[in-house]
Amino acid sequence: MAALNIQKGASSHSAYDLRDPNTQVIESHTLAVLVENEPGVLARVIGLFSGRGYNIDSLTVAEVDHLGHRSRITIVTRGTPAVIEQIKAQLGRIVPVHEVHDLTVEGPSVERELGLFKVTSKGDKRVEALRIAEIFRASVVDSTLESFVFEITGTPEKLDAFAELMRPLGLSDQARTGVAALARGA
Amino acid sequence: MSRQMTGARMVIEALRDQGVDTVFGYPGGAVLPIYDELFQQNDIKHILVRHEQGAVHMAEGYARSTGKPGVVLVTSGPGATNAVTGLTDALMDSIPIVVLSGQVPTFLIGTDGFQEADTIGITRPCTKHNWLVKETDELSATIHKAFHIATSGRPGPVLVDIPKDVQFATGEYVGPKQIETPSYQPAKKGDLATITRLVELMETAERPIFYTGGGVINSGTGASQLLRELVDATGFPITSTLMGLGAYPASGKGWIGMLGMHGLYEANMAMHDCDLMIAVGARFDDRITGRVADFSPGSVKAQIDIDPSSINKVIHVDLPIVGDVGHVLEDLLKVWKARGRKSNAPGLQAWWAQIEQWKARDCLAYRNSDQVIKPQYALQRLQALTASRNPYITTEVGQHQMWAAQFLHFEDPNHWMTSGGLGTMGYGLPASIGVQVAHPDALVINVAGEASWLMNMQEMATAVQFRAPVKQFILNNERLGMVRQWQQLLHGERYSQSWSESLPDFVKLAEAFGCAGRTVSDPAELDAAIQEMLDYDGPFILDVLVEKHENCFPMIPSGKPHNEMLLGEASTEGAITGAGAALV
Numbered sequence A: 001m002a003a004l005n006i007q008k009g010a011s012s013h014s015a016y017d018l019r020d021p022n023t024q025v026i027e028s029h030t031l032a033v034l035v036e037n038e039p040g041v042l043a044r045v046i047g048l049f050s051g052r053g054y055n056i057d058s059l060t061v062a063e064v065d066h067l068g069h070r071s072r073i074t075i076v077t078r079g080t081p082a083v084i085e086q087i088k089a090q091l092g093r094i095v096p097v098h099e100v101h102d103l104t105v106e107g108p109s110v111e112r113e114l115g116l117f118k119v120t121s122k123g124d125k126r127v128e129a130l131r132i133a134e135i136f137r138a139s140v141v142d143s144t145l146e147s148f149v150f151e152i153t154g155t156p157e158k159l160d161a162f163a164e165l166m167r168p169l170g171l172s173d174q175a176r177t178g179v180a181a182l183a184r185g186a
Numbered sequence B: 001m002s003r004q005m006t007g008a009r010m011v012i013e014a015l016r017d018q019g020v021d022t023v024f025g026y027p028g029g030a031v032l033p034i035y036d037e038l039f040q041q042n043d044i045k046h047i048l049v050r051h052e053q054g055a056v057h058m059a060e061g062y063a064r065s066t067g068k069p070g071v072v073l074v075t076s077g078p079g080a081t082n083a084v085t086g087l088t089d090a091l092m093d094s095i096p097i098v099v100l101s102g103q104v105p106t107f108l109i110g111t112d113g114f115q116e117a118d119t120i121g122i123t124r125p126c127t128k129h130n131w132l133v134k135e136t137d138e139l140s141a142t143i144h145k146a147f148h149i150a151t152s153g154r155p156g157p158v159l160v161d162i163p164k165d166v167q168f169a170t171g172e173y174v175g176p177k178q179i180e181t182p183s184y185q186p187a188k189k190g191d192l193a194t195i196t197r198l199v200e201l202m203e204t205a206e207r208p209i210f211y212t213g214g215g216v217i218n219s220g221t222g223a224s225q226l227l228r229e230l231v232d233a234t235g236f237p238i239t240s241t242l243m244g245l246g247a248y249p250a251s252g253k254g255w256i257g258m259l260g261m262h263g264l265y266e267a268n269m270a271m272h273d274c275d276l277m278i279a280v281g282a283r284f285d286d287r288i289t290g291r292v293a294d295f296s297p298g299s300v301k302a303q304i305d306i307d308p309s310s311i312n313k314v315i316h317v318d319l320p321i322v323g324d325v326g327h328v329l330e331d332l333l334k335v336w337k338a339r340g341r342k343s344n345a346p347g348l349q350a351w352w353a354q355i356e357q358w359k360a361r362d363c364l365a366y367r368n369s370d371q372v373i374k375p376q377y378a379l380q381r382l383q384a385l386t387a388s389r390n391p392y393i394t395t396e397v398g399q400h401q402m403w404a405a406q407f408l409h410f411e412d413p414n415h416w417m418t419s420g421g422l423g424t425m426g427y428g429l430p431a432s433i434g435v436q437v438a439h440p441d442a443l444v445i446n447v448a449g450e451a452s453w454l455m456n457m458q459e460m461a462t463a464v465q466f467r468a469p470v471k472q473f474i475l476n477n478e479r480l481g482m483v484r485q486w487q488q489l490l491h492g493e494r495y496s497q498s499w500s501e502s503l504p505d506f507v508k509l510a511e512a513f514g515c516a517g518r519t520v521s522d523p524a525e526l527d528a529a530i531q532e533m534l535d536y537d538g539p540f541i542l543d544v545l546v547e548k549h550e551n552c553f554p555m556i557p558s559g560k561p562h563n564e565m566l567l568g569e570a571s572t573e574g575a576i577t578g579a580g581a582a583l584v
């Protein structure tokens, strides 16, 4: 996580950030929040978003360093640049938060999501579902005579597109993990 | 050296190691082991309150007047939920408070046990941080962390929830030096390049202004000292928020009075017209800014604050400086001196001439009467008769609070305790007791409205029990005055539920509590009545019957900019219209 390593709690009023502070344009940002893995820490983060009226488009959390007691929360949020800065500063204020990174402004990053999609159909539709799954490089993880469960990994947009195509082919259930993201490079 | 002891003993030991001399609390089943330990020692004094909300406000009064954290001990369930208003108040005003709450034993948590409440869940949004301690071995370190977090960075309230079995069990005690908070490292020093840039602007500014707030007081008396030096050396005017009164003395040559919704005309006009605004430990609250879009349109804004989230939250600032006010002011002063103590003398002269013109409007003027006591007059007399004793003043919330801020003069920090951010009616009486406990020989006065005062009046018994000679100066207008004022200006004079009906006889009430009281309604007797209150050796309730329909001016109606203030004699009809009517 090189580039602009935003200090915990600091908002990026750096010389590198030349965005107009007063614009009302809504932006989507992916934030990586490294937290102490202690009870209630996720509730603190979520409570901040609900209490202050911020948006959460996606949220994932898992322990990433067992010995160091660190978890990583990845949040995709929306807001004007001023609101995004406020969200980062507010996250930084939470005592068990170690670092807040704005992957959207700190440099290129990769984002991935995993989805499981159940498609229930017969005949031509079933064949067509399998064909499209191949194009998307989705794999079949469960199969009955009337259903498939596909597993697919990709950007949220790719998963959206897959779901859209499967809908007329009998999409009956789906589960998605939310976005995990990392900065590119060393 | 390993020290084994019970969790309950650890609580006492940790408080002692933290230098705590006073705890405000109320017992109950889930904290009995701690109360048992309290009983068996003499270092820590326990003030038995009459309601847990009172305990937290007392601790706030104690903390604000000493700069030390206030400590509260409450039982589980209702004890903890009663503390919630106080916690929220302390969070809004950045007051360091440590609340220790009892909890049902760990094996009952989640079973809806008797007096179980999800205290951590309930208090999460109204504390800076909170902890549920499940192991006795972790208790002492957690309490030490709690003190560290409450008092450092931007101060605030914290809560440690301690299940009863954790209090009974034995574990290892660790001292305050052994704790670490790796994820919590608040900044102290500000960025020197930005500070230098600010000095450059100060050297040339024609219409500069210092806009200071509670952060200066929280940063310690050293910060107030540095502020005084800086203001006096530069010759810039200074205004302050409600929370910051006293950081710079009211008698100082740079002082132009409080700003904001009920701030002084000259202060608000200067904020509107300045070309350089230096915000110091102030957070651009909506009571300060008025209509954001028209807030001080022509100024370059610098903001010094320890909390990065305070910067650019409401108003975009050009020069953000994240750091402790004291440290930053020290550097600012150093750089300004090193660069030759420059300022724009001709510019400043013209600026002060303009400010003097605004001052000449005499915005606090009111029509006095020899028939009825005007609340402003009552406060002027209180000021005159007490100034030599440098009193500590607390307030309730309402018109009387704003008049107190306007008419009393504060010369020192930590002498003014009021509920600013949350506006909690019922704050002032318990806060005055907390102040008095910390300063037994000082004069402590609660400037109250009759309605607010009733909200925590049970604490009068605490004052009597602990011989806290707090003076309750009630400006009794028999109205929820501030509500009535808004209804007059905004709701067509329909006074919905803003009468204080069936008020008690405050003198009899004082007697019932075992202290003394007096009612006064004749302006000619006011001085004697105030003197009687001051001379009485013990708590005293002075029921000052004041003009019932006085309005508090100046007033910036909600949704209006600073330069559209209402002044005393002005027509107030239709003052608040359109979008402003939806604001609070």
Ligand SMILES: Cc1ncc(C[n+]2csc(CCOP(=O)(O)OP(=O)(O)O)c2C)c(N)n1
Binding pocket: B396, B397, B398, B399, B400, B401, B423, B424, B425, B426, B448, B449, B450, B451, B452, B453, B475, B477, B479, B480, B481, B482, B483
């Ligand atoms: C706990 C609480 N409830 C309601 C309010 C709303 N409120 C603000 S001022 C006020 C009236 C206060 O009346 P009083 O204490 O008599 O003071 P006055 O304005 O008459 O001086 C009310 C109801 C509040 N601030 N706090």
Ligand SMILES: [Mg+2]
Binding pocket: B398, B449, B450, B451, B475, B476, B477, B478, B479, B480, B481, B500
């Ligand atoms: Mg009243």
